[in-house]
Amino acid sequence: MAEETTTNRKAKREPRNPLPRRPPKERANDFAEVALGFDVKAALAEARRCLQCKRPTCIEGCPVGIDIPGFIKAVEEERFEDAVSVLKDRNNLPGICGRVCPQETQCEKACVLGKRQEPVAIGALERFVADWERDNIESRPQPNQGHDAPKVAVIGSGPGGLTAAADLARCGYRVTIFESLHAPGGVLRYGIPPFRLPRDILDREVDYVKSLGVQIETNVLVGKTLTLQELMEEEGYEAVFIATGAGLPWFLGIPGENLSGVYSANEFLTRINLMQAYRFPQYRTPIRVGKKTVVIGGGNTAMDSARCALRMGSQSAILYRRTRAEMPARAEEAENALAEGVELRELTVPVRVLGDEKGRVRALQCQRAKLGEPDASGRRRPLPIEGSEFDVEADTVVIAVSQSPNPLLPSTEPRLELGKDGRLIVNPETNETSIPGVFAGGDIANDAGTVIAAMGDGKVAARAIDQHLRKKHGLGPSPH
Secondary structure (H helix, E strand, C coil): CHHHHHHHHHCCCCCCCCCCECCHHHHCCCCCCCECCCCHHHHHHHHCCCCCCCCCHHHHCCCCCCCHHHHHHHHHCCCHHHHHHHHHHHCCCHHHHHHHCCHHHCCCCCCHHHHCCCCCCHHHHHHHHHHHHHHHCCCCCCCCCCCCCCEEEEECCCHHHHHHHHHHHHCCCEEEEECCCCCCCCHHHHCCCCCCCCHHHHHHHHHHHHHCCCEEECCCCECCCECHHHHHHCCCEEEEEECCCCCEECCCCCCCCCCECEEEHHHHHHHHHHCCHHHCCCCCCCCCCCCEEEEECCCHHHHHHHHHHHHCCCEEEEECCCCHHHCCCCHHHHHHHHHHCCEEECCEEEEEEEECCCCEEEEEEEEEEEEEEECCCCCEEEEECCCCCEEEECCEEEECCCEECCCHHHHCCCCCCECCCCCECCCCCCCECCCCCEEECHHHCCCCCCHHHHHHHHHHHHHHHHHHHHHHHCCCCCCC
């Protein structure tokens, strides 16, 4: 094996193995997963491309610090169970991350091989390992919490909350997640469509967190059902991690946004993904998707919205004020959307939603734009061209431009210090808020807006909570 590995290390001109996908015409008609994943042969071939660098910069590009060369080496040597162990030492949700994380701007961007060739397909290998575990390992970890262990509350069951809860449970704490909706997962469940993240994968990852001893209470809206103060003073939770996400959608502030047929992407995707409107009438969730849907925005949420509308039987178009080169969406998701039949209209700025005599959307009035100098984002600023107005026919409009932090919990707790953008101000080293023992992460505390960034925040907070409670109770160093 060693001799073969050395030979493979020298033969580094092998091309990157593409991730298989279902044909566009087939997948555009259902909500089944688009990407098929590597088989064993492809995974081994891709693992052999890894240089096993002495200074693995890919780890520096990973917000949760996975030993990337370590798990890839285990894959290369067909030690798949060891690869699972290496991954789960730092990442409690590998099946999710392998599917939805933007590896191309993080670990793969830092891959040394990528300086001369295409980087190693780290995300696809992570997915392969997680799927191998699903298909081959039945055993589950057992809880290790004592009945008198300190209690920690986690508010929100999205990626940050699940990560923090799992890490804290491993440290021996009694952890309860409080989720406002009827099913756990947060944005993983209501925001990301099943064709990108199948629900059985999400459910398995949630089950893994629960197997560590984490309790999940759904239909509990902290700030309404009970307060943060009640959690700590009456329920006995000695620390709290707030991971309530970004639940307040932005609108454009243009005339006509109150017409029937205009949705925020948050509502549109929640109705389809969480409430399964695409399975009507089996699931009696009302949603009106017309013959022509226009989605405004250029991020992953816009791609998801347009692809969902397409699958609901609508012609689907994305209006973006810049060009595709400036779109913040993952290149893979934009490619998938266009291949499936979503139309992209670049350099298009909506200025008014037009309605019919019954108050329903009939079109969008837009202006053409050109690109000027870069703005604060580093991208060239779109400049509307005067006198270039034109109409785009539509009977459904989805606004997917951005979201703000969920304001409910902060509005009920005046001791929480907020920044100008409505996010909780936290210590960047520990993620502790202005209230001692209360920590926060993910979109409620930063604007990274990615699953893996929220998970990184969860890990930082879990370490800080562990140190906080050990100091409070006079305990020794953490075994983790």
